[in-house]
Amino acid sequence: MFRFSSSSRWLWILALLVLTLALASIAPPERTLGTNIRTVYLHGAWVWSALLSLAAAAGLGLAALVSRRPRWHAWSRAWGRTGVLLWILYLPLSLWAMQTNWNGLFLAEPRWRLGMMYAVVGLLLQLGLSLLPVVWASVGNLAYFLALVWSLT
Secondary structure (H helix, E strand, O other): OOOOOHHHHHHHHHHHHHHHHHHHHOOOOEOOOEOOHHHHHHHHHHHHHHHHHHHHHHHHHHHHHHHOOHHHHHHHHHHHHHHHHHHHHHHHHHHHHHHHHHOOOOOOOHHHHHHHHHHHHHHHHHHHHOOOOOHHHHHHHHHHHHHHHHHHO
16 A cells, blocks of 8 residues: 655645645636635635545444444544544634625624534544544544534534
């Protein structure tokens, strides 16, 4: 199996980040928001990346619990950490989108408060899961994702 070295992993992350910013910068302007719509596009893509990562963590966790494959538990832990990191990083993007498009920060807005709450809970959950056996990562990621989906619907 191919393994990335530490330096090539960071190079790939940097390249994908530059590609993301380049694609967002060439997005066409919108009639009402003009070029500021690009921050909304970037924010939306970031949120969906976080949600898909958390869904992968939950799906792998469920599959690992059913099949009892230890490697899938480890993958669930990795995807859970990735999803929570992306979820935490979406919050500053959200503030940037609010400021550039609506000229203010509305921190009492329910969707923003929900996102902040799940960022804090997700961070604490991942820190706690790192102290427990890997099988608990599958259980925690599945429960976290189901609670998040339930809260968003």
